[in-house]
Amino acid sequence: MSMSERHMPVPVKTRFARHAASHAIRASLCVALYAATAGAMQAIAGVTPTVSRVVIPADVTEVSAQLVNINTYPVLVQAWVDDGELHTTPQESTAPVIALPPIFRMDAHERKNLRLINSGAPLPTDRESLFWLSLHEIPSTSKNNFGDAQTVTITMRTQFKVFVRPVDKLPYPATELPKRLTFSVTGANAGLVLSVHNPTPYYATISMLNVSVGDTSQPAAVDMLAPFSDASVRLDRLRAQAGDQAMVKFALIDDDGNQVESERSASVND
Numbered sequence: 001m002s003m004s005e006r007h008m009p010v011p012v013k014t015r016f017a018r019h020a021a022s023h024a025i026r027a028s029l030c031v032a033l034y035a036a037t038a039g040a041m042q043a044i045a046g047v048t049p050t051v052s053r054v055v056i057p058a059d060v061t062e063v064s065a066q067l068v069n070i071n072t073y074p075v076l077v078q079a080w081v082d083d084g085e086l087h088t089t090p091q092e093s094t095a096p097v098i099a100l101p102p103i104f105r106m107d108a109h110e111r112k113n114l115r116l117i118n119s120g121a122p123l124p125t126d127r128e129s130l131f132w133l134s135l136h137e138i139p140s141t142s143k144n145n146f147g148d149a150q151t152v153t154i155t156m157r158t159q160f161k162v163f164v165r166p167v168d169k170l171p172y173p174a175t176e177l178p179k180r181l182t183f184s185v186t187g188a189n190a191g192l193v194l195s196v197h198n199p200t201p202y203y204a205t206i207s208m209l210n211v212s213v214g215d216t217s218q219p220a221a222v223d224m225l226a227p228f229s230d231a232s233v234r235l236d237r238l239r240a241q242a243g244d245q246a247m248v249k250f251a252l253i254d255d256d257g258n259q260v261e262s263e264r265s266a267s268v269n270d
Helices: 020-024 027-037 174-180
Strands: 005-012 040-043 047-049 053-057 062-069 075-082 097-100 103-106 111-118 129-139 151-165 182-186 192-198 206-213 216-219 229-235 245-253 259-269
Touching (some): 047 129, 047 151, 053 062, 053 111, 075 097, 174 245, 174 259, 182 245, 206 259
Parallel strands (some): 053 151, 182 259
Antiparallel strands (some): 005 151, 047 062, 075 103, 097 111, 129 151, 206 216, 206 245
16 A cells, blocks of 8 residues: 555445545444454455645646546545545535545546646645545445345545645755655663654655664654654664664655655764
């Protein structure tokens, strides 16, 4: 699964889930319950954009995202843009980006362009803003199976990042993000702590992070860093003295969805 997307299975018994997001938060419990009781289960996941993220310049009113249905069966798709909260339904979304059409059918292996309309609502001009494109897909149901208590259909809600980026107002391009992240390591003679600082106006999606001191290394995970924010992670496997050098290797996801690898050395402090 890409670092720019999230998948949530949602069991439903109806042809369309109007409040898909409210069901999604209970997905894990429902799937386990149905798996134990249903005689047959159909797992659904297959409508995705051909890109892992969408960047919309703030002065552009419309962009398109091509979707593909990789399933071997047709599906009904509901699309909307929101703040990424699982509780948010299409009716409750206040995002300034609108997906059109909001409901549509896709045949097996069909490709379709989804329009993303930027309403131009006021957003911060000193940093990019993050929203999420939600795709909730429901497979077609055979007339022979519809209403069958022993068959449960699992729908899938997939979310993809949508960035609205100010134009000509940011001090440098997003390609400079990797070299502008800073790292520090503290906790000499005790459990080490890695701190990551994002001083840029861009979101930093870190897909890989590994810290080594001498011959010992430890992978670490850091959530996506918002602009001008920090994150810390404990490095329980590593020990070092003040002045030792830690090597930080990391990879970021760029605008095209590619991994950009880089590394940094950081002196261990108390």
